[in-house]
Amino acid sequence: MKRLKFEYRTSVKFDGEVIDHGFLLRCIPKEEERQHLEYYRLDIWPETEVKVADDFWKNTTVQGIIVRPHRSFGFNICGEVTVDLSRPRKTGHPIFAYPTEYTQTSPAMEALTERLLREAFGDVRQVCTPQQPEEEQANALSKALCLMNGLYDIFEYRQNVTRTTTTAAEAFALGQGVCQDYAHMLTAMCLYAKIPARYVAGFMLGEGHTHAWVEIFSEGSWYGLDPTNNLMVDETYIKLAHGRNALDCSVLRGGFKGNVRQNQEIYVHVEEVE
Structure with missing residues (x-):
């Protein structure tokens, strides 16, 4: 069994303003037999209300929409998980x-x-x-x-x-x-x-x-x-x-109104907790 600390950040910058920006994230570690999410903190900018729910595959999704004009979007999630491959096994589908x-x-x-x-x-x-x-x-x-x-x-x-x-x-x-x-x-x-x-x-x-x-x-x-x-x-x-496939597991999906170009930066860090 290992306890892992993680941080994941995605930042998107637009070269103009966008509006009605809807998004769906799969950035929260999955809770299942062999992996337990001890805690997490999720920050999204610009700040907006979100809905957290499971998809068909029991993956945790975070959905929201930013109506007002904005030139950047991003999220940062950090926390810890426990991974134990000796835990009970799961049947197939x-x-x-x-x-x-x-x-x-x-x-x-x-x-x-x-x-x-x-x-x-x-x-x-x-x-x-x-x-x-x-x-x-x-x-x-x-x-x-x-x-x-x-x-x-x-x-x-x-x-x-x-x-x-x-x-x-x-x-x-x-x-x-x-x-x-x-x-x-x-x-x-x-x-x-x-x-x-x-x-x-x-x-x-x-x-x-x-x-x-x-x-x-x-x-x-x-x-x-x-x-x-x-x-x-x-x-x-x-x-x-x-x-x-990858489409079922996409970490960030979404759309917005605005004729802009965008630049995305991603950072991931995982370390073992002694």
């Missing part, structure tokens, strides 16, 4: 067995998935499904790790070559991308192999930006895999949200 437009495989991705599993396990047809008994799902985690290792070997981390709307197949064809692309691709490959998988957004120990990874369902439990770093997720990661 059948919706995480099916791809979305962002997690569809291409023929090249399918060929790689089949080759990796064949080389490591022989018969690629021997994959798990959510309906199979737990004893038949024993290889789901090892298969997902195999796919993650193979993806890591051929894909290059590079910023500014993909967009927030880039699909798994598009990123795979480029051969380069960021953590969102890694997570979409691994999710797609796992789903093709009949391994239930979901997209996760959150933080990891250190200083930088938000991060994305994957959770797969095996032997009655969700396991986190970080394909960007080729690591299993441990107790130094903080989850904000999970869903079918």
